[in-house]
Amino acid sequence: MTGPPLDFLSDRARDIFRVVVESYLGTGVPVGSRTISRLPGLNLSPASIRNVMQDLEEAGLLAAPHTSAGRMPTETGLRLFVDAMMQADEPHDDDKRAIERELSGEGPIENALNTATALLSGLSACAGLVMVPRREAVVKQFSFAWLSGTQALAVLVGADGSVENRVVDLPPGTTPSMLIEAANFLSAHASGRTLGEAQQWLAQQIADGEHALDAAAANLIARGLAAWSRDSEDRPVLLVRGQANLIDAHATADLERVRQLLDELEGKSEIARLLDSARAGAATRIFIGSENKLFSLSGSSVIAAPYRGPGGRVIGVVGVIGPTRLNYARVVPMVDFTAQTLSRLMQ
Known part of the structure; x- marks a missing residue:
């Protein structure tokens, strides 16, 4: 247009x-x-x-x-x-300090991405968006914690320092000592491998009859790896925070537009595809209203900027979505600064 x-x-x-x-x-x-x-x-x-x-x-x-x-x-x-x-301003010093402070903590990358969406939502009075990089955890250590005769807690420590837990169902007859044996075997042989690589290795070991585990222990390991693998595949690629910001004093005069926008956010796949198109850009991109047919009904705008990982490779996109009457001069540099801060964190 x-x-x-x-x-x-x-x-x-x-x-x-x-x-x-x-x-x-x-x-x-x-x-x-x-x-x-x-x-x-x-x-x-x-x-x-x-x-x-x-x-x-x-x-x-x-x-x-x-x-x-x-x-x-x-x-x-x-x-x-x-x-x-438009004369785009530098982000306000208070905003920059807030972004740098909140995104400087240690822990899983997902925590930083969740924080980034919440920050952008609060600072822009819009909904914050972030494309989560698809990645498969690299195993560093694996353990089981006994919960009951039917369930155990599978604990995965990733090579990036992340620690996550999942509850897995146990086959009948499982004992605490079997959990220890399975965890020790997996930690020793899967360390440094991705979940997919560990699954393939275990399947090959079982097929060749070369593993030093009985059937019950092999079954436990397969269950634990499968739980993590499914979690990685099902993990949403788009995080959205602050939808309530879209219902402001002006929204009451245009409730149908807001309802349409919330429906679009609920169907995250279309928004994710739009953000994915911003990965190819070197700088912040602005999508205004019906320029993109996704927003032909809701009349919304998206401001999005790519963030980068090791080697400068684009691994995701961060941004905001709101009505077309956004304060572009303030929000554009804010999104850009958040993307730069995330990029530094990913190095």
């Missing part, structure tokens, strides 16, 4: 267009000519401003939601403003 080039707008039209867009993004309310005429610096009558606003409307950059209302930017107008006129 494109509008007239910026060069085709007169200086007066640019000034008025900028005022309308910045005011609307700040308040969510259409802007009238009388309001603009009272602002310092323009020195134009309401009638002159109305004429320019009419020209901007005919150019497809502004729209009037009601006959007697002021003007608001169209999606075409927002795209022109974002691409050619």
